[in-house]
Amino acid sequence: MEAPITFTSTGFWRGVRRSLPLVAGLSPFGFVVGLITQHHGLNVVQCMAMNAFVYAGASELVALANWTHPAPILAAAFAALVVNLRFALMGPVLAPWLAGIQTLPRYTSLAVLVDHSWAISVTDMRNGGRDFGLYVGISVPLWLGWMAATTAGFLSASTLNLPPHHPLFFGALAAFVALLVPLWRGKTDILPWLVAAGVAVTVAYAVPHTSWYIVSGAISGCITGALLETKRHE
Amino acid sequence: MNNNVSIYLAIAAMALVTWACRCGGYLLFSRITPSPALRRALVYLPGCIFIAYVVPALVSGPPQNWGGAAVTMATMATSRNVGLSIAAGVVALFAIDGVTGFFS
Numbered sequence A: 001m002e003a004p005i006t007f008t009s010t011g012f013w014r015g016v017r018r019s020l021p022l023v024a025g026l027s028p029f030g031f032v033v034g035l036i037t038q039h040h041g042l043n044v045v046q047c048m049a050m051n052a053f054v055y056a057g058a059s060e061l062v063a064l065a066n067w068t069h070p071a072p073i074l075a076a077a078f079a080a081l082v083v084n085l086r087f088a089l090m091g092p093v094l095a096p097w098l099a100g101i102q103t104l105p106r107y108t109s110l111a112v113l114v115d116h117s118w119a120i121s122v123t124d125m126r127n128g129g130r131d132f133g134l135y136v137g138i139s140v141p142l143w144l145g146w147m148a149a150t151t152a153g154f155l156s157a158s159t160l161n162l163p164p165h166h167p168l169f170f171g172a173l174a175a176f177v178a179l180l181v182p183l184w185r186g187k188t189d190i191l192p193w194l195v196a197a198g199v200a201v202t203v204a205y206a207v208p209h210t211s212w213y214i215v216s217g218a219i220s221g222c223i224t225g226a227l228l229e230t231k232r233h234e
Numbered sequence B: 001m002n003n004n005v006s007i008y009l010a011i012a013a014m015a016l017v018t019w020a021c022r023c024g025g026y027l028l029f030s031r032i033t034p035s036p037a038l039r040r041a042l043v044y045l046p047g048c049i050f051i052a053y054v055v056p057a058l059v060s061g062p063p064q065n066w067g068g069a070a071v072t073m074a075t076m077a078t079s080r081n082v083g084l085s086i087a088a089g090v091v092a093l094f095a096i097d098g099v100t101g102f103f104s
Helices: A008-039 A044-052 A057-064 A073-085 A086-098 A101-111 A114-127 A135-153 A167-183 A187-206 A210-234 B005-031 B036-042 B043-062 B064-079 B082-103
Strands: none
Touching: A008 A044, A008 A057, A008 A114, A008 A167, A008 B082, A044 A057, A044 A135, A044 A167, A044 B005, A044 B064, A057 A073, A057 A135, A057 B005, A073 B005, A086 A101, A086 A114, A086 B043, A101 A135, A101 B005, A114 A135, A114 A167, A114 A210, A114 B043, A167 B043, A167 B064, A167 B082, A187 A210, A187 B043, A210 B036, B043 B064, B064 B082
16 A cells, blocks of 8 residues: 655745755846737736746737637637647646645646646656655746746836747756656656657647657557567566 | 637636646546556657757757757756856857857
């Protein structure tokens, strides 16, 4: 019998501490999302509503790139679907933790699931972590930081003009690169990761502006890993 | 349709679809019992999902990002400190931009 899932304030504050560098790393990205929202004619309340409830920057950028007046309801929903489909792969991995908490906090927690909180939680879970406070502790500052960064970007849109490849914007990608490192488990990962990267690059080239490349890359990497493991056991 | 109403409807539609993505996978898997093969595959998911993100982003971005990513990765491998690694990558990129700008 495994230890029960707990929720401690120690775990919560550990999550808060782990989230702070991510809040800093992601704020340039949030800032850009805010800037672009202003460029497409949304007002500040609409900008805040989108970031509070959709809370998935990449999908917001794709939807805004194809924005019209009146707003494209179906196209925006479709953009959200294809870019955010990857979240459907992430939820099941958190199942051991989610199963241990009540229904309302469970679906509220899932509503603020993002790549970064997921990566840290999965790493902790693999090391035997059973404290759901960690996930909540990461999620709260990330959400607040995202709201602050996007709103700040929106409000400074008229006065500021950073070039698209300004080094600060690399912070968002650097956060992903950093989170990738502790997910490495050794030599068995080499081939699955190569397959995932190869498929992802190909699909990203074939179907740009969606997240099919993430979903197809991740699934082909997983299949490769499972096949290799089956072969080793034979 | 009134432009403001359409904007709020679009935001609501996006929020609903995104929430369905976030909950849908979990709901599906909590109703089925994953087979041993599926469980073996899921172990590889975290690494593969992140590599499937990072590599296409690097391939389509400016070449100096590879340098920034290498510095971020090396810092993370030695320090296990996310904040330090992000900062090191961004600083490295400023440095690369400075050097290449100096020679161009």
